[in-house]
Structure formats: C-alpha cells, structure tokens
Amino acid sequence: MQTLKAIIFDVDGTLANTEETHRQAFNSAFEEFNLNFFWSESEYAELLAISGGRERLHVYFKNHRDAFPCETNLRELSLLVHRRKSEIYREKLIAGQIGFRCGIKRLIDEARERGIKLAIATASSKANVETLLKNNLGDNALDIFEVIVTCDIVQDKKPSPAAYQFALAELGLTPDVCIAIEDTSNGRKAALAAGLKTIITTHAFTTNDDFDSASLVVDQLGEPNLPFIVETGENFGRDYVDIELIDSILSSDAESETESDWNEPVLSVAK
Known part of the structure; x- marks a missing residue:
C-alpha cells in the first residue's frame, strides 16, 4: 500500500x-556598485548558512562595517545591492540558463x-x-x-x-x-x-x-x-x-524525524 x-x-x-548563478549575480552587483567584495565559492558556501539573500547581504555588510564610510546606511545599501543582484539573476533565469x-x-x-x-x-x-x-x-x-x-x-x-x-x-x-x-x-x-x-x-x-x-x-x-x-x-x-x-x-522503523532542535517561535507564517 x-x-x-x-x-x-x-x-x-x-x-x-541555482546557487552558483546567485553567487555570480552578487559579484556582478558588487562590481556595479564599486564595492571591493568578491564572494568565492568557499566563502559563499559559508554564507549560505544565513537563509535569504537579502538577509545574507545585510549580515555580510555589518560584518565588514570598516569597508564603508561612517555615514553609510548599511541596511539601505544592502537593499539596493540586493535589488540589483536580483535583477541580474532574473535576467539569467529568463534566458533559460538554469x-x-x-x-x-x-x-x-x-x-x-x-x-x-x-x-x-x-x-x-x-x-x-x-x-x-x-x-x-x-x-x-x-x-x-x-x-x-x-x-x-x-x-x-x-x-x-x-x-x-x-x-x-x-x-x-x-x-x-x-x-x-x-x-x-x-x-x-x-x-x-x-x-x-x-x-x-x-x-x-x-x-x-x-x-x-x-x-x-x-x-x-x-x-x-x-x-x-x-x-x-x-x-x-x-x-x-x-x-x-x-x-x-x-x-521504515528508522529513527523518526519528529524531534527538533528548533525551539524559536514561528514569528509570522503569512504576510
């Protein structure tokens, strides 16, 4: 049955x-914004521990605060860079490259x-x-x-x-x-x-x-x-x-995946 x-x-x-295409799109966006960043494959693999491209970028910028002028609004910049990254990625996606x-x-x-x-x-x-x-x-x-x-x-x-x-x-x-x-x-x-x-x-x-x-x-x-x-x-x-x-x-009688180490509340299921 x-x-x-x-x-x-x-x-x-x-x-x-898709992740390699995402990585390339991030690097292209960095170049367009004249940011001296380049995510290698190994570095990007570590960054994937942060879910969500927008969130990933914002955390990365905060961790490299010294690379920006003091007056830079990192949240605003991360949103702008991510928007452009998304456009670059989508161009490749629409072209059927994935x-x-x-x-x-x-x-x-x-x-x-x-x-x-x-x-x-x-x-x-x-x-x-x-x-x-x-x-x-x-x-x-x-x-x-x-x-x-x-x-x-x-x-x-x-x-x-x-x-x-x-x-x-x-x-x-x-x-x-x-x-x-x-x-x-x-x-x-x-x-x-x-x-x-x-x-x-x-x-x-x-x-x-x-x-x-x-x-x-x-x-x-x-x-x-x-x-x-x-x-x-x-x-x-x-x-x-x-x-x-x-x-x-x-x-199977193998150990069931019903016990979780997730103990944070679900903040919002739907917008």
Whole structure:
C-alpha cells in the first residue's frame, strides 16, 4: 500500500543548481556598485548558512562595517545591492540558463502518474520560482503543483518550519505521509521541525553541511542509467530516488524525524 501522499520540494539548490548563478549575480552587483567584495565559492558556501539573500547581504555588510564610510546606511545599501543582484539573476533565469537537477523531472512525472501531490516550500520569490518552473516544465507548470509557498507568502526563513507548516496546512496532509526534498542544513532543520522526513541532495556549496537526522543524503536524485551516490542513510536497494524508495523511507522503523532542535517561535507564517 502506498504511504506517500505528497512531495514537498525546496527550490534553490534542490530543483536546480541555482546557487552558483546567485553567487555570480552578487559579484556582478558588487562590481556595479564599486564595492571591493568578491564572494568565492568557499566563502559563499559559508554564507549560505544565513537563509535569504537579502538577509545574507545585510549580515555580510555589518560584518565588514570598516569597508564603508561612517555615514553609510548599511541596511539601505544592502537593499539596493540586493535589488540589483536580483535583477541580474532574473535576467539569467529568463534566458533559460538554469535547468533542473538530475532526476527532478522524472520524479515529478512519476508522482503525477501515481496521483501524488506536489508542493514547493522555498525562500525564493514567486516570480523566480514561476519562471524556473515554466522554463523546465512548460507553460502549464504551475498547475502541476498543488501548493507553492514562497517568500511572498511566508516571512520566516528556514530553519524556521513556517514554510513547511504552511504547505502541509494547504495540502491538508499530516507530515507522516509526506517527504521533503532539500539541499541545505537549514532546509533539513526546517523540515524536521515540521515533522517531515527528508531526502537531501548535496552539491558543491553544501557538502560540508550537517545533515544529521536526514533519512537519506545523496549527491542527486539520480536516473535509472545514472545512479546516485549515497552519502548517509538507507537506500533500500534502489539506485535512484523513486516513489518506491520514498515509500520505504516513510514506512521504515528508522529513527523518526519528529524531534527538533528548533525551539524559536514561528514569528509570522503569512504576510
């Protein structure tokens, strides 16, 4: 009997390898504003511990206060730089330069064939999510997903569970029949705090993240002819993530991801 009722995807780094494009966009914005900053891959990987590009930039500017004239309003400047960064990123996104990661489209198609609901829980903007989906799934892409939770809907960033809690409420489902697919430690913590078991797909910016309590950590979802590499967790004899594997995870007696280290209040679920 099929246990799985819904798959909830993160976006940046999970559906697509967007983080490198984000990094390049930040560096281009720094150059346009004549700021003597350049985020290397290793530095950006550390900065991803701060969820949300706007928040990430503001914290970085505050930590480098000495690089600015005393009269500089860092919050205002970070908003301006982030706005330009977002424009640069969106130009690349609209140009179709960002495709889905290995196995994403196959799993989406398989879920639809099996009547499994699909949802998104992300800190990305509604506009960027919609463009990415349409570029990779066609003009009717938005109809494929039952629920799309973005930063336009939920204020609290991961590791807050707010986005996942909102998605579960909209789906009308309990966490035990859903799976979260993530790529970061903050995403794993958010899903865990919402009571969800989690599959992690790592990439260059998150290979050193803490993924304790994730049910399965792999380098990609994989394909029948392109198997994933298991980093931690039980793959139940499968070579790629499919509905059978997810069902096995949900039905397993492995340690449940119901206890969370998230003990801060959810400040605001919806704007």
